Every structure is written in C-alpha cells, then in structure tokens.
Amino acid sequence: MKWYGLNARELPWRSTKNPYHIWICEIVLQQTRVEQGKNHYLNFVQRFPDVKSLAEANIDEVLLYWKGLGYYSRAINLHTAAKQVMTDFGGDFPKHFDEILKLKGVGKYTAAAVASICFDEKIPAIDGNFYRVLSRIFADDFDVSSSKAYQYFYNLAMMIMPEENFGDFNQAIMDIGSEVCKPKNPNCGICPVQENCLAFGLGKVQNFPVKSKKVKPQGLKLKYYHILYKEYFLIKQRDDSFIWKRLYDFPEEIPSELETFITEEKTINHKLTHKNLEISIAKVSIDDKAIFEEFARKNQFIITDFEKSHQKSFPKPLENFLKKEFEGF
Structure with missing residues (x-):
C-alpha cells in the first residue's frame, strides 16, 4: 500500500469513484492493454457520459465508439447492462458486489473492482495479476487454471487484505502485477515485497503461477x-x-x-x-x-x-x- 501511494499509475479513471466510469474502464481493459485502452475509454465516456446516455443510444453507435478495441460482445453487453441499470435499479448504478454481478457481461473481477473502488466493499478483485502475485509471494503451486482457483486465491487475498482502503489494495496488486511482478522478466529488484516473497527466496519466481490447462484454438x-x-x-x-x-x-x-x-x-x-x-x-x-x-x-x-x-x-x-x-x- 505504501508502494502504491508513491508509484500508482496516473490513469484517467483513477481520479474518479464514479461507478459508471470505473465499470466502463474495467470492461475496456478486459482484453486491451492500458496504453491502448486509455483514449478509447476517454472517447467512449465523452460520448456516453452516464448510464442513461448509453442505455438510450443506438447499438450501431455504441459499436462504432468501440471500434478498434475488438471483442465487440463487450460493447453489446455494456449496452444491455446499461438498460438493466435503468429498468432494474431505477437508473442508479448498483452499490454491492452481488448486485453489480447481475449486470450483463460483468464477472466477479469487474464486480469486485467496482464494489471496492467506488463503494469501499471489502472484496478482492481476483484476476491474473492476483494469481501471479500471490502464487509467487507464497510460492503456492495451486493450479490457477483450476475451476477452484478463484475461491482459493480469494481466501488467500482476504488473509492479507487491510481493514480499510480496499479499492487501493486491489489497485496496488494490479499495478504490482502490471509494472513489477510481470509474467516474464519480473522486476524483482524494485519489488516492495521482495523480502516476503517465498518464490524469490527460493530462486523460483519463473515457476509460478502454475497453470496446467491450455485451450487449443x-x-x-x-x-x-x-x-x-x-x-x-x-x-x-x-x-x-x-x-x-x-x-x-x-x-x-x-x-x-x-x-x-x-x-x-x-x-x-x-x-x-x-x-x-x-x-x-x-x-x-x-x-x-x-x-x-x-x-x-x-x-x-x-x-x-x-x-x-x-x-x-x-x-x-x-x-x-x-x-x-x-x-x-
């Protein structure tokens, strides 16, 4: 958390706790690198600044503003979910993990990110960064491709989560995973938790995370x-x-x-x-x-x-x- 306070990436959505904006940015970043997604995010929220404007838009225009991001089903789901917010939640973005999870195209990671960052709900946003960072810190060989991996690493994350600033903790793990604890060639020399990392101590950082399944295209x-x-x-x-x-x-x-x-x-x-x-x-x-x-x-x-x-x-x-x-x- 201290490292994050000093080294947090300056991103356009970091200056807001508007759940609509955080939701849009998380969907943009699902299959898109941050640098590539930044301008797309800014253009999208400029044209559709709130749930109502997105819900009332024509799907063709929504797809047009998604152009260049690929995986267009994300844009279709956003449009559907915006309509859900208008009809099921009276236009107010849902405030709890379980409710956010009901929105079309929203998985556990995105729901946790929005709930923790915007509404300070104590819930870890488990994604590839969490799997990688935690499996290395604990030198844990639990298979991250297993159907039980989410719950396993959720429990592990809850053990080390602070008692406040849950959104910052989730974003700190995201930034550590993105900037330091990279899949290949991690920057262990500048890692703030190096002395507590069992994989580093064993000289086996590249052995983690363990992933057995690989889907053949x-x-x-x-x-x-x-x-x-x-x-x-x-x-x-x-x-x-x-x-x-x-x-x-x-x-x-x-x-x-x-x-x-x-x-x-x-x-x-x-x-x-x-x-x-x-x-x-x-x-x-x-x-x-x-x-x-x-x-x-x-x-x-x-x-x-x-x-x-x-x-x-x-x-x-x-x-x-x-x-x-x-x-x-």
Whole structure:
C-alpha cells in the first residue's frame, strides 16, 4: 500500500469513484492493454457520459465508439447492462458486489473492482495479476487454471487484505502485477515485497503461477463474397448467434448465375483467442446495376461505399480487407 501511494499509475479513471466510469474502464481493459485502452475509454465516456446516455443510444453507435478495441460482445453487453441499470435499479448504478454481478457481461473481477473502488466493499478483485502475485509471494503451486482457483486465491487475498482502503489494495496488486511482478522478466529488484516473497527466496519466481490447462484454438473456415458495382458493395449485419455479434460483414452465398462475375479470390488468416480463422473472400464485380440492386433487394443486403462503411463496425480482418481494396494499402 505504501508502494502504491508513491508509484500508482496516473490513469484517467483513477481520479474518479464514479461507478459508471470505473465499470466502463474495467470492461475496456478486459482484453486491451492500458496504453491502448486509455483514449478509447476517454472517447467512449465523452460520448456516453452516464448510464442513461448509453442505455438510450443506438447499438450501431455504441459499436462504432468501440471500434478498434475488438471483442465487440463487450460493447453489446455494456449496452444491455446499461438498460438493466435503468429498468432494474431505477437508473442508479448498483452499490454491492452481488448486485453489480447481475449486470450483463460483468464477472466477479469487474464486480469486485467496482464494489471496492467506488463503494469501499471489502472484496478482492481476483484476476491474473492476483494469481501471479500471490502464487509467487507464497510460492503456492495451486493450479490457477483450476475451476477452484478463484475461491482459493480469494481466501488467500482476504488473509492479507487491510481493514480499510480496499479499492487501493486491489489497485496496488494490479499495478504490482502490471509494472513489477510481470509474467516474464519480473522486476524483482524494485519489488516492495521482495523480502516476503517465498518464490524469490527460493530462486523460483519463473515457476509460478502454475497453470496446467491450455485451450487449443479451434480452426474455423469462413467464405465471403465481396459483391461490387463500381464503388458500391453489399454488406449485412450479423445477429447475436455468431462470433461477430451485431457487426457488419459480406454475403456468404450467391446464386450460380453470379459466379460468372467472380474475378479473384483471397484468403486471410486471423487469430482469435480460441479460434484460428481462415477467411476466403471472392470478389464479385457486377457490371449491371439492375442485377446488383435486385440481388441486394431480394436478400435485404445494404448497399454502401467505402466512405459510408466507416459508420459501420466490421470485424478486424474485413476492416483491413476493405482498407486494402479501397485505399491501396
């Protein structure tokens, strides 16, 4: 705690105890590094400064302000949760861990972070930093990939948690894990708890934490048709049943008579956390406006151009594909 008082990172959300802002920042940082997430966070809360403005916004605009952060289901869950706060909590952000946990997309770590930082609830915000820091301090080989790891390290954290300033304690562990007790090449020489760290004393810092399970990514093949008439092309919006919920992509099927318009085909490889994607995109250049518009109308596709497409959110590989096609990158 003394170390944190002197070395806490200066972050835009550290100057507030507004639970809405802390919630947004924690969701942003779930799959995003702090440096990358800072500006996205600031832009998002500037456009949606409170729960009401987020709840009343159109989902397409929410996704647009999430652009560049990836894992768009986070933005969809934020939008849903904001509506929950308005309907279930009368517009007041819930104040207790158990209530915050009811919000869509909020897990135990995020609920604990908000509850401790904003409402001074005594509850550890267990995440990868906690697992790493505590397993090294105690030279504890409990498997952090085990389904029982959360409760085990929760109990361990409660044993050393102070009797006040619970939010600062959680943020101190976060900063120690991020700045000092790193996964690789930890800065043990500047660590404030080095003399109490059993793993350091044993010379086995790199042996912890112990993690046995590793999820093997699954392969997934996708086929798209990039259907063009001059500078215009066709897009559609995904529903909630696919990995790219509510994002825009291209048609996935065409009738046999349009196959004669296929001019080239590209394959893009893209890695997600648990999936390796192989995306095939066939370019279909139609020179007849009537055929192009009739196909769009029949299948309820949206006709757009590159400039207008900036107002839509696409999966990263398709966004990159469009840039290369229209900007010549």
